[in-house]
Amino acid sequence: MSNQENGSGSAFREASADYNFGFLDENAKKEIRRSILKAIAIPGYQVPYSSREMPMGRGFGTGGLQLTLSLIGKQDTLKVIDQGADDSVNAVNLRSFIEMTCPGIDTTTRVSEANLIQSRHRIPEQELREDQVIVLQVPYPDALIVVEPSEDKRKIMHGEADYSRLLVKLYEDIVKFDEITISHRYPTRINSHYVLDPSPIPRWDVPKMNNSKALLLFGAGREKKIYAVPPYTLAEPLEFDDVPFRVENFNDQTGKRRTCRCCGCDHSFLDEFADATTGEKHYQCSDSDYCDQQLEAQSAKLGGINVA
């Protein structure tokens, strides 16, 4: 897939000259920042906010984008991830939009260089720091939606910390399939009260929310909600005493851990590729930055040659 046509060269993109820094007006950004503060003060609670229309489709990350645009300043360095990669179409598009509307900011693909990270579907493999904020794009903010379609009722259930029906759903899965079938968006209890939807990150990334050094922010544009997991906060995936929470298994048939075909990593979340001609399976780090870092480290060790 080529992203070149989507670059910032066209007259279409330059139309931004007339827009405010960060596209949104200052009052809108202030409102979002207030909602973020409230979300941090009540970990896991979904704060409603008046989500604005962004110039891209609802569901393409407009919630995360509004958080990023309301937080970013000229001194910041931004990284945008989609499915673990910086170069996938949506990440390229969002980053180019932010660059266009926030002149003066820096962007990077390296986790360690960024202080603000907007991400879709992944939390980076590399541990985040206290001075970093990660913004996750959220399609469905409410973990209870799988058992209760009415928001009115869900609000009461959250208030009473009544997650019995969610637990019953997990139990029914075990009865039917002998396994909990929820793969991504695994419901997670924050600070022993609110259960949130951690956005469609794989189970693999859920433990990274627990006692995270970085602030995790969640923005749902279409559903108009903001919520947060503050640093050093308890985040526990729902589980049973006898059925513990499990992350994705990357072992092959013989029980051996599969490794990344590029960097050889044996402890990262892997994407699966099928060779079109041979039908063979290949595995590769989903976090492209992490993969690159490991490759660089290896080549530095081998010959001290800088491949970058």
Add this chain to the structure above:
Amino acid sequence: MGYVAIKGGGKAIAGAEKLLEFVRTRQGESAEPLDLETIENQLYFLHSRIISEGGLYHPKLASLAIKQSLGDTLEASFALRAYRSTKPRLVESPVTETSNMRVIRRISASFKDIPGGQMLGASTDYALRLMRTELLDESPEAFKAVAANWLDNNSHNEIPDTFPKVLDALREEGLLPPVDQAAAEKKPFDITREPLVFPVPRSAALSTMARSETGSILAIAYSNMRGYGDIHPTVAELRVGYLPVMLPHPITGEPIEVGEVLMTECEVVAMYEDEEEGGKPTFSLGYGACFGHNEVKAISMSVLDRALQSGMKNGPTNPSEDPEFVLLHIDGIDSMGFCTHYKMPHYVTFQSDMDRLRTTQDKHDDANQGAGNV
């Protein structure tokens, strides 16, 4: 129909039609009439919508319908659909294999690296919806230059005509149920010749959805995506392209290509379901296909196909899984007709309603006379 027409209404109707025709042409002093090719090309997506909702693949007439209806989508597909009823059924084409589609766009949200590769094609998905003020007064020269430049800089030869289907790869791996051969060989239900009497086969549901109104099918599919349902679809493949239509040769009987239709096809993979006979669980599938380049419609259709299959199997637990609810409410021509019928005279029935209300009011007054005068 127990409705009374307005007496002398003929003159009024003729007047209304003349006025509408004036509205259509009132720019006449400064503008040229819309020509049909302009509509087909510059109003590409509108045109696609009409072809699909009208249920008749006739690009020229679809343009005409848009022109004469002043761009009203429901009216335009209505006109196209009505024209369709004037045509006899001559032959039926055999089942068409969509893997032969001459693809202009194909993407998969399930795998980064699909056999044949992702191909964005022409898409608004990543467009910034900023007002393109440079188009405010676009000169004919600038307009022509854009297309000419594009043709100069792009070679068509590098793109293969067709691509393997993503689902085939998943099926080979046993992640999908095998193709139901019995169902595949069954004659499809023809909604243009038979009424829907529930329960209906899946082919009836699919063809009803293929002609449905985009907004209606989107609304019901969206209810499922948002929480009144639990499909959790992943787009295995969305493809847009030209599909060859084959017919048997009148003399030799050999299938020959008689033309091609632009269409959009979507296949979604959804969460697995309980297997009754202790078989291995597999992903479940949803399918959507319609005439024209209509991606929202094809995706909505495939989500609803999955929802309906699940509703047919286990009983509906929400509106989007209920075949009666979905299939009887998504046809634009049907629902628009019924909605506009409320503008017709209802003098007699309303008279009767008033009689009932007045009588009830009188009785109420009688009963409350004492209390009311205190």
